[in-house]
Amino acid sequence: MILQSLKTLSLVGLIILGLSGCTTVKEYQKSRINDAEMELSARKSEKFEQNFYLYREGAAGANGGKSGGGCGCN
Amino acid sequence: MKKICLSVGLLLSLMRVGYTQPLDKPPYEPRKLKVDEINLVSSYYQQDGNKSAVTGGIGTEYLTDFAQSIDLVLKSTDAKNRQHSLAFDLNIDHYTSASSDKIDPLTVSSASRSDTHIYPSVSWSVHDNDRRTTQGVALSYSTEYDYKSYGVNVSFAKASADNNREVSLKAGAFFDTWKVILPAELRPEGYGSGAHGDTDPVDYKPRNSYNVSLSLSQVINKRLQVLFTVEPAFQQGLLSTPFHRIYFQDGAETVERLPGSRLKLPIGLRLHYFMGDRLVVRTFYRYYIDDWGMQAHTINLETPIKLTSFVSVSPFYRFSHQTAVRYFSPYGEHRSTERYYTSDYDISGFNSQFIGTGIRLAPPGGLFGIGHWQSVELRYGHYTRTTGMVANSLTLLAKLK
Numbered sequence: 001m002i003l004q005s006l007k008t009l010s011l012v013g014l015i016i017l018g019l020s021g022c023t024t025v026k027e028y029q030k031s032r033i034n035d036a037e038m039e040l041s042a043r044k045s046e047k048f049e050q051n052f053y054l055y056r057e058g059a060a061g062a063n064g065g066k067s068g069g070g071c072g073c074n
Numbered sequence: 075m076k077k078i079c080l081s082v083g084l085l086l087s088l089m090r091v092g093y094t095q096p097l098d099k100p101p102y103e104p105r106k107l108k109v110d111e112i113n114l115v116s117s118y119y120q121q122d123g124n125k126s127a128v129t130g131g132i133g134t135e136y137l138t139d140f141a142q143s144i145d146l147v148l149k150s151t152d153a154k155n156r157q158h159s160l161a162f163d164l165n166i167d168h169y170t171s172a173s174s175d176k177i178d179p180l181t182v183s184s185a186s187r188s189d190t191h192i193y194p195s196v197s198w199s200v201h202d203n204d205r206r207t208t209q210g211v212a213l214s215y216s217t218e219y220d221y222k223s224y225g226v227n228v229s230f231a232k233a234s235a236d237n238n239r240e241v242s243l244k245a246g247a248f249f250d251t252w253k254v255i256l257p258a259e260l261r262p263e264g265y266g267s268g269a270h271g272d273t274d275p276v277d278y279k280p281r282n283s284y285n286v287s288l289s290l291s292q293v294i295n296k297r298l299q300v301l302f303t304v305e306p307a308f309q310q311g312l313l314s315t316p317f318h319r320i321y322f323q324d325g326a327e328t329v330e331r332l333p334g335s336r337l338k339l340p341i342g343l344r345l346h347y348f349m350g351d352r353l354v355v356r357t358f359y360r361y362y363i364d365d366w367g368m369q370a371h372t373i374n375l376e377t378p379i380k381l382t383s384f385v386s387v388s389p390f391y392r393f394s395h396q397t398a399v400r401y402f403s404p405y406g407e408h409r410s411t412e413r414y415y416t417s418d419y420d421i422s423g424f425n426s427q428f429i430g431t432g433i434r435l436a437p438p439g440g441l442f443g444i445g446h447w448q449s450v451e452l453r454y455g456h457y458t459r460t461t462g463m464v465a466n467s468l469t470l471l472a473k474l475k
Contacts, residue, residue: 023294023295023296024236024238025236025238025293025295025296026236027237029296030293030296032296032297032348033293033296033297033299033348035348035354037348037354037356037378037380037386037388038299038346038348038354039346040291040299040301040344040346044113044115044145044471044473045115045432045451045453045469045471046453047115047143047469048115048117048119048141048143048467048469049428049453049455049467049469051141052119052139052457052465052467053394055420056121056420056426056457056459056463056465057370057394057396057420057426058364058368058370058396058399058420058421059340059360059362059364059368059370059372059394059396060338060340060362061285061287061305061307061338061340061342061362
């Protein structure tokens with residue numbers, strides 16, 4: 001199963017690298033990319049939602065949320 | 075013609091003077107550390123259900139959590155024109171859990187029927203614009219009635235020459251300690267309850283977590299960017315919860331027992347697209363697998379709509395599907411011959427949905443005439459899962475700059 005995941009991971013990585021060749025965007029063309037809503041990390045207001053997913057669902061990680069500390073056991 | 079030649083000559087000499095200015099002097103003066111941003115977050119969360127792990131997979135899951143968070147970001151620029159950021163983050167959760175009463179119905183003062191969870195952290199990062207690198211370190215601490223955690227994180231990121239691509243690597247470790255509080259009827263002779271004032275001893279067990287995160291972000295075009303993340307994590311120590319009861323098919327009772335290590339592999343992909351002038355589409359997909367037999371798929375879609383330049387509304391929807399760990403069985407269905415057992419529905423198989431919306435106000439002159447109050451955001455979400463649990467979450471964020 002882990003091997004299968006690594007294959008998926010390599011495939012996605014290759015797709016991204018393939019996409020990376022598309023366009024070179026200059027700094028002055030990034031007005032939309034630099035918009036606050038386009039930020040790639042999770043926003044501050046999502047912080048507590050991510051904490052409760054971490055406690056209430058077994059699958060955690062890879063979304064920028066809290067990844068350790070605290071048992072969340074109640 | 076002579077005048078034109080003279081003007082061009084003069085301009086060229088001025089430009090030359092400009093270029094021959096001494097380069098050993100930094101273009102910016104060092105700036106002292108000053109407050110750059112303050113975020114205040116308040117959140118209320120409530121859940122209910124009827125499959126509590128404390129009582130072996132039956133009973134109330136009612137829980138409320140009132141959380142407060144303040145983070146303070148200070149910035150400075152040094153003589154080499156590198157930007158230093160120092161961030162302090164303090165979080166305080168006050169929660170009540172109806173099922174915790176059931177750990178020890180006689181004392182009711184047990185574990186965390188009502189508890190305060192405090193977790194401060196401090197982080198420092200340096201961004202070098204010339205080398206396009208950012209490196210940082212963070213320390214964290216977390217304390218609850220029966221649980222303590224110390225954490226350390228280091229990070230490094232490097233951007234491409236055109237700033238369209240960035241690779242980042244993070245590594246973290248959490249060193250935790252459990253106070254082993256057992257259900258009242260399962261305590262050996264002379265074993266303490268863990269309650270204040272009880273002088274009988276209780277055990278303490280470690281739980282350590284290590285994670286590495288590798289991310290690649292890429293600007294695809296003027297409107298589209300992606301982020302790919304792989305975050306393997308490894309845990310070892312006491313991974314079961316000592317006060318979760320288990321009931322076997324023959325009616326016998328014990329506490330939850332799970333393996334002493336767990337390897338997790340979550341893989342995430344974010345894709346954000348700015349459509350037209352008013353709509354942003356934020357998508358997220360995650361695949362998860364671990365060595366306890368759980369697999370999960372999570373998708374998240376959020377579409378911030380800019381009603382005006384200062385007001386946006388962000389409806390969102392999240393769907394998650396996970397399979398149960400191989401040690402899970404419901405109340406009364408475990409066999410006493412099994413090596414590991416849990417009736418914790420958080421690691422059972424289920425589908426969950428989270429739906430809601432956020433509203434954000436960010437007027438240019440500040441809110442309510444306060445120039446430093448840059449924005450306010452209110453977010454509400456309703457969560458349901460196929461185990462019967464429902465939850466509601468309300469979050470308020472105020473940003474000051």
